[in-house]
Amino acid sequence: MNDDRFAHPLRPAASQTVRQKILYKAFPLPKYPCIARISGPSLILAAGSIMAGLKTTLLAFHLMTFAGLFMPSLTAHASPVETTVPAKKQDAVYQLRVYEIFETNKAAFHERFRDHAMRIMTRYGFDIIALWEAKTDQRTEFVYLIKWPDANVMRQGWEKLMADQEWSAIKAKSAAEHGAMVGEIQEKVMTLTDYSLIPTGLPRP
CATH class of the missing domain: 3.30.70.100 (Alpha-Beta Plaits)
Known part of the structure; x- marks a missing residue:
């Protein structure tokens, strides 16, 4: 008799749904059961939180890169020191x-x-x-x-x-x-x- 109580805590038990089994097959877990059982929905929520965090980090990185493109020109315009003095135009x-x-x-x-x-x-x-x-x-x-x-x-x-x-x-x-x-x-x-x-x-x- 297959008792789910003795199944690998991170492996799909016999009573788990087909969708959960497919998820575990696509993303294999470690062989050694060193953490408590995590249900399929909880794992999906955790993965979603990680992806949301990565998206936020990438968005911040792109914004910083975009801002860096304009920093030299902004610095040049903000500089109060003139490096050249325009020549005085002669009168016709x-x-x-x-x-x-x-x-x-x-x-x-x-x-x-x-x-x-x-x-x-x-x-x-x-x-x-x-x-x-x-x-x-x-x-x-x-x-x-x-x-x-x-x-x-x-x-x-x-x-x-x-x-x-x-x-x-x-x-x-x-x-x-x-x-x-x-x-x-x-x-x-x-x-x-x-x-x-x-x-x-x-x-x-």
């Missing part, structure tokens, strides 16, 4: 050019400036804002305004224009055909005041 300048021109060949001058000078100037950073013609009792003037990022760029732009071979050839050809086209040249280099009203289309530096 406006260059006003006034040419004395002559009525006898004024049309040829405008044609040369419109079709050739402006095209070549663009290569070297000339930002021409506007062009005018003015007349006084003594002479006719051609006036134009150029915007530059700063005085150094302005100087380099003019140096490159004066060294441009195409421009030199065009000036020589027009002078041979029409004579001298420019007389006295005047120039003013200007910067806007901080309270200046800006006409429409004139960019502030």
